[in-house]
Amino acid sequence: MDFEAGEIVALVGENGAGKSTLMNVLSGLYTPDSGEILIEGQPTRFRSPRDAIAREIGMVHQHFMLIPPLTVAENVVLGLEPRKRGLLDLTAARNAVQKTCQRFGFSLPVDARIEDLTVGSQQKVEIIKVLYRGARVLILDEPTAVLTPQECDDLFAVMRELAASGHTIILISHKLREVLAVAARIYVMRRGKLVAQVQGSASNERELAALMVGDARPSPSIGSAKRDRGELLLEIEDLHVPGAQEIPALRGLSLRIFAGEVVGIAGVDGNGQRELAEAITGLRPWTSGSIRFRGEKLRNPSPGELRHRRLAHVPEDRLSRAIIAPMTVEENIALGRDREPPFARKGLIDFAGRRERASRLLKEFDVRPPDAQARIGLLSGGNQQKVVLARELDLAPRLLVVVQPTRGLDISAVRAVHERLLLARERGAGVLLISLDLDEVLSLSDRIYAIFEGRITGELGRAEFDEKRVGRLMMGAERERPPRAPSANA
Amino acid sequence: MGMFPSLFRAALPSLLSIALALLVCFIAIAVSRSDLSIAANAYLQMLWGGLGDVPSFLGSGNWSLLTRAWGESAAKAALLTFTGLAVSVAFCVGLFNIGAQGQMTVGAIVAAVIGAKVALPAGLHPAVAIAGAAGAGALYALLPAVLKVRRGVHEVISTIMLNWVAVSLVENWLVVGPLRATASGDLSRSGTDEILPTAELPRLLGSLSRLNAGFPLAVLSAVGVWFWLNRTSNGFEARAVGLGMEAARTAGIDVRARVYQTMAFAGALAGIAGAVWVLGTEYKFPATLGAPYGFDGIAISLIGQNHPLGVGAAAIFFGVLRAGGTRMQLLGVHKSFPELIQGLALLFVAGRLIWDSVLRRSAKRAVPMAEVPRA
Numbered sequence: 001m002d003f004e005a006g007e008i009v010a011l012v013g014e015n016g017a018g019k020s021t022l023m024n025v026l027s028g029l030y031t032p033d034s035g036e037i038l039i040e041g042q043p044t045r046f047r048s049p050r051d052a053i054a055r056e057i058g059m060v061h062q063h064f065m066l067i068p069p070l071t072v073a074e075n076v077v078l079g080l081e082p083r084k085r086g087l088l089d090l091t092a093a094r095n096a097v098q099k100t101c102q103r104f105g106f107s108l109p110v111d112a113r114i115e116d117l118t119v120g121s122q123q124k125v126e127i128i129k130v131l132y133r134g135a136r137v138l139i140l141d142e143p144t145a146v147l148t149p150q151e152c153d154d155l156f157a158v159m160r161e162l163a164a165s166g167h168t169i170i171l172i173s174h175k176l177r178e179v180l181a182v183a184a185r186i187y188v189m190r191r192g193k194l195v196a197q198v199q200g201s202a203s204n205e206r207e208l209a210a211l212m213v214g215d216a217r218p219s220p221s222i223g224s225a226k227r228d229r230g231e232l233l234l235e236i237e238d239l240h241v242p243g244a245q246e247i248p249a250l251r252g253l254s255l256r257i258f259a260g261e262v263v264g265i266a267g268v269d270g271n272g273q274r275e276l277a278e279a280i281t282g283l284r285p286w287t288s289g290s291i292r293f294r295g296e297k298l299r300n301p302s303p304g305e306l307r308h309r310r311l312a313h314v315p316e317d318r319l320s321r322a323i324i325a326p327m328t329v330e331e332n333i334a335l336g337r338d339r340e341p342p343f344a345r346k347g348l349i350d351f352a353g354r355r356e357r358a359s360r361l362l363k364e365f366d367v368r369p370p371d372a373q374a375r376i377g378l379l380s381g382g383n384q385q386k387v388v389l390a391r392e393l394d395l396a397p398r399l400l401v402v403v404q405p406t407r408g409l410d411i412s413a414v415r416a417v418h419e420r421l422l423l424a425r426e427r428g429a430g431v432l433l434i435s436l437d438l439d440e441v442l443s444l445s446d447r448i449y450a451i452f453e454g455r456i457t458g459e460l461g462r463a464e465f466d467e468k469r470v471g472r473l474m475m476g477a478e479r480e481r482p483p484r485a486p487s488a489n490a
Numbered sequence: 491m492g493m494f495p496s497l498f499r500a501a502l503p504s505l506l507s508i509a510l511a512l513l514v515c516f517i518a519i520a521v522s523r524s525d526l527s528i529a530a531n532a533y534l535q536m537l538w539g540g541l542g543d544v545p546s547f548l549g550s551g552n553w554s555l556l557t558r559a560w561g562e563s564a565a566k567a568a569l570l571t572f573t574g575l576a577v578s579v580a581f582c583v584g585l586f587n588i589g590a591q592g593q594m595t596v597g598a599i600v601a602a603v604i605g606a607k608v609a610l611p612a613g614l615h616p617a618v619a620i621a622g623a624a625g626a627g628a629l630y631a632l633l634p635a636v637l638k639v640r641r642g643v644h645e646v647i648s649t650i651m652l653n654w655v656a657v658s659l660v661e662n663w664l665v666v667g668p669l670r671a672t673a674s675g676d677l678s679r680s681g682t683d684e685i686l687p688t689a690e691l692p693r694l695l696g697s698l699s700r701l702n703a704g705f706p707l708a709v710l711s712a713v714g715v716w717f718w719l720n721r722t723s724n725g726f727e728a729r730a731v732g733l734g735m736e737a738a739r740t741a742g743i744d745v746r747a748r749v750y751q752t753m754a755f756a757g758a759l760a761g762i763a764g765a766v767w768v769l770g771t772e773y774k775f776p777a778t779l780g781a782p783y784g785f786d787g788i789a790i791s792l793i794g795q796n797h798p799l800g801v802g803a804a805a806i807f808f809g810v811l812r813a814g815g816t817r818m819q820l821l822g823v824h825k826s827f828p829e830l831i832q833g834l835a836l837l838f839v840a841g842r843l844i845w846d847s848v849l850r851r852s853a854k855r856a857v858p859m860a861e862v863p864r865a
Binding site: 281283302303304305306307308313315320321322323324325326327331334335336338339343344347348349 | 720721722723724726727729730733734736737738739740741742743744
């Protein structure tokens, strides 16, 4: 492969096609067994990321390499800290980072701690980090996976600008539409090999998808919109939930979910989606308002109690919240239900029962490799997510709360996840789908709520779906509900 | 079938560390005495001291030559096993229990009091004393766990400080104050009153050896901890909390309950160490606890790689070494060399990242070598 100065090149391929490995070689994390890297004609060997940075190659990783308790500025300058008389000069660091942010049009609170930022903002910090180091070749691994449409457009503008000023941008993405919109050339990889090179302007999604997987079936469609919805499962009234640093994240949110429907939450990242999911699933207490599950008012429910009532949860942050990487696939499947059959009998682990259930689920959900005893951390992201879904759906959930279920997954894994969600609905479950991917929300939901600044700004049935209108609601530009009447004791 | 090679591979860094520590100490002795044969002899004496004087036994057929040494080794091994488990069990839920010393101290004083002041029949008395010691150790370990969960106080800090609280309360006040032994006749005594004969741990070989029930109890405990962690749902949840606290919480596991329970369990094990020491070896709480078995537990846990059976094995090995170490003094070699070996082994295990990379590199090199003939 070759990359020229001043161009945006995309690298596409399914999970496990070798894109990340190749880029890890380029950024000095891995050393190749054979083959050559030439930079401006010079054969080069990177022994460490430091070597790569010295040759002005910088990588923005899909999984953040940030230190949560440090501030944005501290994270960005890490390794290249400005010094004054041998001491760390934090003011200079802060100013330099501020300047870098301004130069590239990023609005970031440089003094905020990473752990208090949304996933979307953390991604931006990663990008700023590389730019701060003066990289001329930027490798972006799934940079838009967590960005809002507006932020994506900003990012693309920045990418084009950087390219215009002579930078080389290497973009790894699963979102073919983005790739086509922004990349001049596209390399397609499959199973560790380069299978095609196409011009961005001369290709389309269908062709790319076909090249990547060898078949280009579209995602499942929703089917008939005429559906009977069942009982009222979840009723949230005037919910107030504090977020990070006690700043209110939900400010009087109300919504209802019925059995047998997929309800989507459309919103820009950081408008309370995370807190909403955490409140419903018992992970975050609320200060006022009520949540009723099947008519019964919940009071400080524990996640375990809710699971017992068959409320399943596919959390946003897979690696820290959904799976335990050093444990095996079957142990992860047993997680949370480890005291009941078939996973245990009389307090003892039922190894045969656990193996049998896990193997059955792995087959049913087409997890590869179908090895119940493999460490789940060694599986690809898509297969990890399939295991998580298998575990949650095996609960026969009444309500399924899914957050960003396809973030960073490849086409076939996305399709599998979507099919599963729709199947859960067919079986009568209510599904709450919280996603930053508007396409996903619009294509799967029977009904959507738009969320803005911790409140629902509008509710649309499937017949009324309109991307532009949803977009306006998400930006808080239009309010379709009458303002809440002040309560008597307020 | 596949279990043993993987166990061996897991144990390899520890085994190599111990071998290296033995080698370094050997050189240290040889250099300090500028005589290789003294070093070799000292190691031999240490071995016979720990395992029994095998050559003399073969000559005389006198079993007590072996059993006496076994008793000393087993007593030390039992204490190291319990304190080692106290550290490794806490580690399973991700907590670093530096407080085994304090938990052992409170356990020991409770066992001494129950042993001396409560009248019970022979079979029941040690059991009650051990249970009391376990309870005291558990409560004492629960304190840092509660501080951690409720207030976010780091357990390393709180357990270290609680060690000194325990030592001060017990050794500087109780043992020299309210619980001081009553003087009989002209003899003034140090420590607490001696325990009643009913409270003594039964000796397994009668007059042949001081080997007491503490050692089999320790072995059983190690197996029991292994069983709990690997075979029960409760142990599985504890491991899940240690390996992925957020994921465990999200999946509905009661994280707080598992942390409290496991830390109490760890403290109970350390408390039992105190009981076994009082009921099996000292028969009272002496003026001071003497050897810092609680701190040794940290080393044993790490050398045993936090695996209950590894902890048992490491405890037995260093129990033997230390019991045998006294015999090195016959040659004028200081008896603290076994502790030096233990310390060095810990240092080398702590550097296991280096072992791992060395082993990995040699494994990597092995692959291309197979391909060389073709090239």
